Amino acid sequence: QVQLVQSGAEVKKPGASVKVSCQASGYTFTGYWMHWVRQAPGQGLEWMGWINPKSGDTNIAQKFQGRVTMTSDTSSRTLYMELNRLTSDDTAVYYCGREELVSRPFDPWGQGTLVYVSS
Amino acid sequence: DIQMTQSPSSLSASVGDRVTITCRASQSISTYLNWYQQKVGKAPKLLIYGASNLQSGVPSRFSGGGSGTDFTLTISGLQPEDFATYHCQQSYSTPITFGGGTRVEIK
Numbered sequence: 001q002v003q004l005v006q007s008g009a010e011v012k013k014p015g016a017s018v019k020v021s022c023q024a025s026g027y028t029f030t031g032y033w034m035h036w037v038r039q040a041p042g043q044g045l046e047w048m049g050w051i052n053p054k055s056g057d058t059n060i061a062q063k064f065q066g067r068v069t070m071t072s073d074t075s076s077r078t079l080y081m082e083l084n085r086l087t088s089d090d091t092a093v094y095y096c097g098r099e100e101l102v103s104r105p106f107d108p109w110g111q112g113t114l115v116y117v118s119s
Numbered sequence: 120d121i122q123m124t125q126s127p128s129s130l131s132a133s134v135g136d137r138v139t140i141t142c143r144a145s146q147s148i149s150t151y152l153n154w155y156q157q158k159v160g161k162a163p164k165l166l167i168y169g170a171s172n173l174q175s176g177v178p179s180r181f182s183g184g185g186s187g188t189d190f191t192l193t194i195s196g197l198q199p200e201d202f203a204t205y206h207c208q209q210s211y212s213t214p215i216t217f218g219g220g221t222r223v224e225i226k
Contacts, residue, residue: 035215045163045206047215061214095162103169104210105153109162 002026004096004110011116012086019082020113022096029077030054033099035106036070036081038092046092050099051079086117121145121209125218131226138194140221142207147187151211154183154192157220158203166205167192197223 007021022034036048049060053072060068069082079096094113097106122145132138142152150170155163165174167183170190180195194201202225207218 044219045208045217047213047217050213059213097163099210100168103151103153103172105165105168105174105208106155106163107165107168107174109164112162 002098002108004098004108006094006096006110006113009114009116011118014087014117014119016086016117017082017084018086018115019080020094020096020115022079022081022110024077024079024098027098029074032101034072034079035097035099036068037095037097037106037109039095039112040089040092043092048081048094053079083115086115088117090115091117120214121148121212121216123207123209123216123218125207125221127221128219129222129224131224132197133226134197134199136197136226138197138223140192140205140207142185142190142192142218144188144190144209144211148209148211150186151209152183152185152190153208153210154181155206155208156201156203157206163206194223199225 003025005023010018012018030053033050033052035050038046051058051070058070067084071080096110100107124143126141152170154167156166157163166177166181171183182193184191205221
């Protein structure tokens with residue numbers, strides 16, 4: 001079955017970087033775009049951007065431009081999202097979600113990766 | 120950016136109740152509207168896509184409707200496992216945006 005498995009929780013200091021991974025299985029890896037979404041504690045869902053795993057093309061939300069890098073490794077079927085210059089406001093659960101071909105919803109989602117930023 | 124306004128932000132209901140959540144887009148998004156259910160500590164789960172299409176495996180008590188700017192999610196006969204937070208999302212254009220969420224609690 002289609003499955004997205006993300007890397008484990010991270011604790012980072014302000015100013016540091018974090019790289020979250022999302023390993024895909026059960027489908028043609030290069031056939032679907034992948035999105036990244038985050039959710040701060042007690043807050044709603046915030047879209048960060050998408051990556052085309054085949055071409056490596058990305059579309060990063062304006063808020064994160066210059067601070068987020070999304071990459072794809074087709075050999076390991078793994079997507080990565082790196083966020084730089086972390087602040088406490090970046091404390092959140094980060095999700096990857098596969099974009100479906102019809103109507104473009106996200107399904108499935110990874111289990112989420114908690115990134116905690118604290119000095 | 121397309122703003123998504125979801126209401127109510129929370130509601131209390133009893134098992135067996137019919138519940139309706141609304142989502143309004145700041146501009147027309149055709150039927151590029153999706154609904155997700157999220158339980159505490161879990162990832163969102165797709166319920167409805169394309170405004171009214173039930174995702175495979177989702178119980179038929181969930182239904183969606185609307186087009187353009189106004190959309191609804193209805194749960195007909197609330198079950199104990201339906202107590203969760205529900206999010207709408209527009210996939211019409213980037214940046215993708217979500218509603219603020221509706222928390223469905225037990226009365």
